[in-house]
Amino acid sequence: MAEFDYEAAFSRNIGWLTEIEQASLRKKRVAIAGMGGVGGVHLLTLTRLGVGAFNIADFDTFDIVNFNRQAGAMMSTVGRPKAAVLKEMALDVNPQLDVRVFGSGVSTENLDEFLDGVDLYVDGLDFFAFEARRATFAACNRLGVPAVTAAPLGMGTAFLCFAPGGMSFEDYFGLEGQDEAEMALRFMIGLSPAMLQRSYLVDQSRVDLAEHRGPSTIMACQLCAGVVATESAKLLLDRGGVPFAPHGYHFDAYRNRFVKTWRPGGARNPLQRMMLAIARRQLAAMR
Numbered sequence: 001m002a003e004f005d006y007e008a009a010f011s012r013n014i015g016w017l018t019e020i021e022q023a024s025l026r027k028k029r030v031a032i033a034g035m036g037g038v039g040g041v042h043l044l045t046l047t048r049l050g051v052g053a054f055n056i057a058d059f060d061t062f063d064i065v066n067f068n069r070q071a072g073a074m075m076s077t078v079g080r081p082k083a084a085v086l087k088e089m090a091l092d093v094n095p096q097l098d099v100r101v102f103g104s105g106v107s108t109e110n111l112d113e114f115l116d117g118v119d120l121y122v123d124g125l126d127f128f129a130f131e132a133r134r135a136t137f138a139a140c141n142r143l144g145v146p147a148v149t150a151a152p153l154g155m156g157t158a159f160l161c162f163a164p165g166g167m168s169f170e171d172y173f174g175l176e177g178q179d180e181a182e183m184a185l186r187f188m189i190g191l192s193p194a195m196l197q198r199s200y201l202v203d204q205s206r207v208d209l210a211e212h213r214g215p216s217t218i219m220a221c222q223l224c225a226g227v228v229a230t231e232s233a234k235l236l237l238d239r240g241g242v243p244f245a246p247h248g249y250h251f252d253a254y255r256n257r258f259v260k261t262w263r264p265g266g267a268r269n270p271l272q273r274m275m276l277a278i279a280r281r282q283l284a285a286m287r
Contacts, residue, residue, distance in 0.1 A: 029053035035082040039124020040071040057102035123149035137169035152220030154197025156252030174267030196252035
């Protein structure tokens with residue numbers, strides 16, 4: 001059996017990264033909450049980039065309905081904890097990884113421990129995990145940890161980054177005091193002001209915000225991972241060029257379109273408020 005060698009394993013990164021940068025990534029720690037559709041593939045992609053340490057959190061287990069998009073979902077893993085499965089998969093790529101597992105997920109009680117010593121937070125929480133997501137991004141803002149999210153939308157991805165000292169997650173999305181349905185709308189429109197995915201949704205009955213249900217694709221999850229790993233490399237290596245909220249971008253592979261987004265004021269932006277009003281009417285009509 002071959003002996004693991006870090007330099008050999010990630011030598012094909014060199015050229016796009018310098019040897020010094022690769023060695024730097026080996027010393028970085030990234031926190032990822034959620035090991036499902038995007039979180040699991042984030043972990044594996046950043047592992048193959050050569051990041052050396054992770055804090056990962058998820059309380060859920062794999063089910064057969066996860067098969068269409070989740071990296072760890074297989075017949076052999078049905079019923080097993082997602083975080084444990086993904087840790088095994090990552091260690092199979094790099095046995096020298098330092099992976100700390102938070103098997104009960106993230107909460108206000110463990111966020112300081114979850115984010116302790118991390119260089120970056122990557123969002124992999126379920127779309128509807130609003131309270132956990134708000135608490136996690138607020139903790140990142142308080143602790144000075146940059147935080148990124150990439151939403152799998154249709155067959156594309158929308159990216160946002162919240163930098164320490166910059167616009168906060170709450171200021172951008174304006175979720176405080178809203179009911180769950182309104183939070184879902186504000187989160188969706190905030191992630192995707194361009195709404196590139198809307199034109200090819202072929203069965204609107206599959207979208208039910210009240211039931212926490214919506215369609216998904218593996219293509220979107222893989223695109224999210226590529227985008228997040230790229231922006232994470234720039235952040236971790238201090239290369240610059242990362243757009244910070246209220247700036248973002250949306251790439252849709254199905255429509256072959258790339259749009260830079262900018263919503264100064266976030267949910268308070270007049271254009272964003274108009275889009276929210278339209279979305280509310282459209283949802284009412286769908287019901």
